[in-house]
Amino acid sequence: MTASPFFAPLFVETRKLNRSLAAVLAVAAPSLIAIFVFFNMLRGKAAAPWEMWMLNASAIWAFFMLPMSVTALTALVAHMEHGPRSWDHLRALPLPRWRLYAAKMVCVLGVVAVMSAAVLAGTWAAATLATTIKPELAPTGAFELARYAGLLGTMYLAALLMISIQLWVALRWASFVPALAVGIGGTFFSVVATSAKQGVFFPWQMPVNMLATEAWRVQTALGLGLGLGAVALVAALVHLSRREVI
Secondary structure (H helix, E strand, O other): OOHHHHHHHHHHHHHHHHOOOHHHHHHHHHHHHHHHHHHHHHOOOOOOEHHHHHHHHHHHHHHHHHHHHHHHHHHHHHHHHHOOOOHHHHHOOOOOHHHHHHHHHHHHHHHHHHHHHHHHHHHHHHHHHHHHHOHHHOOEOOOOHHHHHHHHHHHHHHOHHHHHHHHHHHHHOOOOHHHHHHHHHHHHHHHHOOOOHHHHHOHHHOOHHHHOOOHHHHHHHHHHHHHHHHHHHHHHHHHHHHOOOO
């Protein structure tokens, strides 16, 4: 088996994303957080530490923007095939069906990873720009790049279960309603039950638990999000490859 046929579905999916609104979504969501930081910083009366700005941006990302972005992205990726009803053609191609779905999964995970990195870069850029306008508001302390990148990285890993569920639902049903209902519902319950101790076991709250002060919450949410997320991805591949889309 050559490498080209194996990666062909991934190359095709990447080109589809380039022609879709995925790029707009990947830029818009992190940009909204950067804009919030920029104007909120300009409203300040005194300088605040880098840690405050970076943790606030990360919290907004994990708490709301990440789950809603995943909801929109998975629905968009799935609708590229559901809309023109091209699944019948794709599934008739002479290659294992699981590769079709695996390619979509890799693309979704890649876009979310890029968006996570953009949150870090955008927050830094927003704070730097605000500082050029009001130098007296320059963030204090050191900009701990490794620490903030590590935090957003663990949020990404903890979100794997949520991403897997959303993509599974979006690919399973041709209508975008089930995927949107799951995403909106998950985000809603995550918001209204923020302080619940059981939230560490809820997929939509696992990323925000990376900000918890209790080590057990961080470790539990990360372990469940990453471990069960990997299992869910494999289960989705097996299920979708054997079942017709309705």
